[in-house]
Amino acid sequence: NAGVTQTPKFQVLKTGQSMTLQCAQDMNHNSMYWYRQDPGMGLRLIYYSASEGTTDKGEVPNGYNVSRLNKREFSLRLESAAPSQTSVYFCASSEAASGRSGGYTFGSGTRLTVV
């Protein structure tokens, strides 16, 4: 099984450009999440989808939008990229909300640089 697949792995954007980060899981998980990881700050939640058809804001949602396309796919969109959005982005999924039955499965990340 592939688990959680994120594309692309690396991306360089110019300020003001837009892009969509893709995430897909093949474990039939109900919940999916987008986190960003910055040095010394751990992971911060951007958006999550507790179940298909629902999305909710996390700790740092400004500048981002999400789409839960179907049960497998959860995309993150940057409409107008800013240097402050330079970060490593992780998608994760879990069978039950908050990973209470078995934890989260993470993708390998997207390293985004905005210049």
Place this chain on the structure above:
Amino acid sequence: SQQGEEDPQALSIQEGENATMNCSYKTSINNLQWYRQNSGRGLVHLILIRSNEREKHSGRLRVTLDTSKKSSSLLITASRAADTASYFCATASGSARQLTFGSGTQLTVLP
């Protein structure tokens, strides 16, 4: 804001020694989880302990939870160079449907 805070921020030990990392949190939790992250990779789930449990084991890992002190510890016994990674605690609180992660402990195991 971070719910869990790991201590120490960095830890360096010799192969074969035990490594202990601590996590403190602020509000009541349903469960607490530990994850490992190797450099340049995604996080990997290690172990989950529920609020009504006090200790849990998985291979060379031992996790304790003290809800009265709002703290948890992760012990890795007989460490190996391959254990070199960052370790994060994560908490699920109340009706929250997502985890909140701490800032991590960087463990280096010297051969």
